[in-house]
Amino acid sequence: MAPRIAVLGCGYWGSNHIRTLKSLGALHAVSDANPARAEGFAVEQEVLAIAPEDLFARDDIDAIVMALPPQFHAEMAIRAVEAGKDVLVEKPIALTVPDAERSVAAAKAAGRIFMTGHVLRFHPAFETLKDLIDRGDLGEIKYIHSHRLGLGKFHTENDALWDLAPHDLSMILAITGAAPVEVRGEGAALLDHLSDFAHLHMRFPNGLRSHLFTSRLNPYRERRLTVVGTKSMAVFDDVEPWERKLAVYRHAVWQDSGHWAFTANEPTYVPVGEGMPLTRELQHFLSCIETRAEPRTSGEEAIGVLRILTAGTVTHD
Template sequence: MKPRIAVLGCGYWGSNHIRTLKSLGVLAAVSDANEARAEGFASEHDCVAISPEALFEHAGIDAIVLALPPQFHAEYAIRAMRSGKDVLVEKPIALTVDDAQRAVAVARETGRIIMVGHVLRFHPAFEKLKELIDKGDLGEIRYIHSHRLGLGKFHTENDALWDLAPHDLSMILALTGVAPEEVRGEGAALLDHLSDFAHLHMRFPGGLRSHLFTSRLNPYRERRLTVVGDKAMAVFDDVEPWGRKLAVYRHAVWHDSGHWAFTTNEPTYVDVEEGMPLTRELQHFLDCIETRGEPRTTGEEAIEVLRILTAGSVTHG
């Protein structure tokens, strides 16, 4: 039998989970504090609506996807796992490292799966980029920078750093395979006390450096991850069409007669299999439930993402 999955939280991102799980044939229930909203989704997708309080003990549910305001993620994940259910919790896993650690400890204690929704780890272009790096095609990685810019969305709890950066931090940690030794953050709040622009600067063991720039008050959309190696450079640009999402630049730089010289080359676009990251993420969650394997996006990694966010946060008066 396929796992029977419920989605708790029928907002914007929860609705995407609902539609995708329905397409995978595993949507059993939806739940929301707004009963009418849950009933509407249940009717549309031919499943049942269950109140949040009844959901955790419901015998007909094997796992729960949590798509809630992040201040509820850790508490509800713990309740679900103590009730014998596996959990996919949206990013960020919690608002404090302590809460995230408690959730991960409960997963170990109960033998339940806790997977975190760092969805871009399942993007085919990112998977291909990681494959190129692992094969040594870019050489030794020296620098990684990420830009995630656009207009909105505006939240009362999360600033631009906490809302936008977790995806990129998860990708950067996957590529480096190690946590940064040093984190420095800068932010600017224009609308209220929450940062609308944020920079993170990171230094990793071995000298690798990285910076991340997020903005929710930008006039254009940018979704770009750039990796600089000593053999080649690569750019994952999610705004580009599929045939141009992953580009490799084989520029050359060398030292000649006391001066630096370089040549530039046109990019080579890498063939990438088309696929929806959320579908691939949820299929991976189902595979983990069935095999009891460790998720690609673990709770431990999510804790490290929180440590970086906390270290780089800027408070505004």
């Protein structure tokens, strides 16, 4: 029998979890501070609607997916794991590193699974890119830059950095396998006191550099991760159709008689199997519940992302 999952938080992203878990045969209940909203999803999906204060004591719930405003994640995650539930907590898992550390420590002490919703780690194009890097196809990685731009969404608690950057930081940390030794942030708040644009500059122990740019006030969508190696460069562009999402550029650069020369080659598009990242993420969560394996996107990884966000945050009056 599949693990019985409840989704706590029936907002925009919570609704995606609800429908995906239903398709996987694992949705048992929904819960929200707004009873009418929870009841609507319960009727639609033919599952239980349970009030948040009653959710943790239920014996018929094995695990909880939390898609709440981030200021509530740590408290609710701690309550859940101490009640014996495994959890998948959407990003960011907390607004401070100490709160994140407390919730992850509580899960470890209780012997519960703690997974973070860094969904792009489960994108088939990123998984293929990671395989190319691990095989050495790109050579030694020297530079990574990511752009995540668009119009909206606007939150009262999260600025552009905290809302948009966690996915890219998760991918960057997966590639580098190390925390940065230096983080420098720049931001600009145009609408209120929260940054609408943000840049992060990072330096890693082996000299690798990385740059991240996020914006929620951009006229077009951009979802691009570029990895520059000594042999090749690769681009994961999630705006492109599936057959063009992952491109490898085998450019050549060399010195000739004391001068730099280069050849620019057309990209090779790497075949990527189609698949919905959220479905694959939740399948991984179900597998971890059943096998008790450490999730690919663990709580420790989420703490590493939060440390970078905290170091790179620029405050505005």
